[in-house]
Amino acid sequence: MTDTTAHLDAIRTHIAAYCDSQFDTAFDPDNPMVRLHEPTFGADEIFAATETLLSTWVTMGRQVRTFEAAFAGAHDFAEGVMNNSGSSANLLAIAALANPATQDGLQPGDEVIVSALSWSTTVWPLIQLGLVPVIVDIDSDTLNIDPGEIERAIGPKTRAIMPVHVYGNPCDMDALGDICNRHDLALIEDCCEALGASYKGIPVGGFGRVATFSFYFSHHMTTIEGGICTTNDPALAEMVRILRSHGWTRDTKDPGPLNATYPDIDPRFLFVNLGYNVRPTEMQAAMGLVQLPNLAGYVKARRANAAYWTEALAGHASVLGLQRETEGGHHSWFGFPMSIAADAPFRTAAFRAYLEDAGIETRPIICGNIAKQPGLQANPHRTVGDLSKASHVMSHAISIGCHQAIDDAARAYVVDRILAFLGTNQ
Numbered sequence: 001m002t003d004t005t006a007h008l009d010a011i012r013t014h015i016a017a018y019c020d021s022q023f024d025t026a027f028d029p030d031n032p033m034v035r036l037h038e039p040t041f042g043a044d045e046i047f048a049a050t051e052t053l054l055s056t057w058v059t060m061g062r063q064v065r066t067f068e069a070a071f072a073g074a075h076d077f078a079e080g081v082m083n084n085s086g087s088s089a090n091l092l093a094i095a096a097l098a099n100p101a102t103q104d105g106l107q108p109g110d111e112v113i114v115s116a117l118s119w120s121t122t123v124w125p126l127i128q129l130g131l132v133p134v135i136v137d138i139d140s141d142t143l144n145i146d147p148g149e150i151e152r153a154i155g156p157k158t159r160a161i162m163p164v165h166v167y168g169n170p171c172d173m174d175a176l177g178d179i180c181n182r183h184d185l186a187l188i189e190d191c192c193e194a195l196g197a198s199y200k201g202i203p204v205g206g207f208g209r210v211a212t213f214s215f216y217f218s219h220h221m222t223t224i225e226g227g228i229c230t231t232n233d234p235a236l237a238e239m240v241r242i243l244r245s246h247g248w249t250r251d252t253k254d255p256g257p258l259n260a261t262y263p264d265i266d267p268r269f270l271f272v273n274l275g276y277n278v279r280p281t282e283m284q285a286a287m288g289l290v291q292l293p294n295l296a297g298y299v300k301a302r303r304a305n306a307a308y309w310t311e312a313l314a315g316h317a318s319v320l321g322l323q324r325e326t327e328g329g330h331h332s333w334f335g336f337p338m339s340i341a342a343d344a345p346f347r348t349a350a351f352r353a354y355l356e357d358a359g360i361e362t363r364p365i366i367c368g369n370i371a372k373q374p375g376l377q378a379n380p381h382r383t384v385g386d387l388s389k390a391s392h393v394m395s396h397a398i399s400i401g402c403h404q405a406i407d408d409a410a411r412a413y414v415v416d417r418i419l420a421f422l423g424t425n426q
Helices: 003-022 042-055 062-073 084-096 120-128 147-153 174-184 234-244 254-262 282-316 348-357 388-396 406-423
Strands: 079-083 111-116 132-136 158-162 187-189 211-212 225-233 321-323 336-340 398-402
Touching: 003 042, 042 282, 062 079, 062 225, 062 282, 079 084, 079 234, 079 282, 084 120, 084 187, 084 211, 084 225, 084 234, 111 348, 120 132, 132 147, 147 174, 158 174, 174 187, 225 234, 282 321, 282 336, 282 406, 336 388, 348 398, 348 406, 388 398
Parallel strands: 111 132, 111 158, 158 187, 187 211
Antiparallel strands: 079 225, 211 225, 321 336, 336 398
16 A cells, blocks of 8 residues: 555545544434534545645646536536536526627627526626516416516517526426527526426426536535536537636637637637636535535435425415425425415514524525615616515515435424414414
């Protein structure tokens, strides 16, 4: 055994021992706590990142390319381009589609229809690239964009739809695909909350021209920060690679033709377009390669939690609305959202405070109605309808954790506390 191997074996052993002694997410009935998220990573991921650091090969390289291929292959996507966050993935996807060099791309002033119930960085890249977000309401049961509202919103400047698969619940992709086909619209899928979700057997992200995913710490699997753009369009993937790294050709799959066009410029620093620096690191990719095989298990655990709570709380539908899985969809349950009826005999704030006091962490549902956020109000956009359903979610809904570390005791505790609250607030 070489000294290097012996050192690495010792480091792996020490990391495993540390994690065994320090990492404990089991539910403690004497000190009950159900967090919004518990880490999915452990000794294997920490060692993979440490080993990468020790190699000193830390900037984007072989590990990133390996992870991109593994993620794309696992979901049957032709191309995957990793970057430093899901928000950056959205930025790169829109920037690539809006680039003048992209065939059949988007132009300044074009309108893109988005759900009122979305994240800020679903919408900001549209504005940053000179596009106009058109905000439409949701279906109150699935929490996803309402196809009927999309139809109402289509105008002469509409060029694309950007749905969000809210909390991992797939949108009605048959309906959205039909709308896009009839009106010649591009489909951009924001799958940042929907790792492991699918619609009629096809992974989300496989329906549009480009899709985005996030590997943030609290998501289904993690590279701490990180994201990826996926597409079945090789030319668009190359554009994303160029934009990801300064606008240069160095990280493209096939830089030869562009390099040959400019033989007098060193190909290591050949800049052919605008660009950013939103590259991932090798440590992130190393963690992702360990996490990816575990994704299906994480989603299975989340689905089991959601099924348990849905069944246990079904008798209280008149005051507590639960997200309904889209027909034909395989929900991956980023969290477990609950909506309080407008005529419920208690306030949402009281319900939220009760759960927090009981050690059950809560959060709002994404941004609520994005049209009510001051950042959007200060920028060009268009709204269609009163957006009342998204507004109701903003003021009357909360989410609790639905992750892999929630065990049987934690699940039962959550139900016990919710039922106790409902029983005393009738």
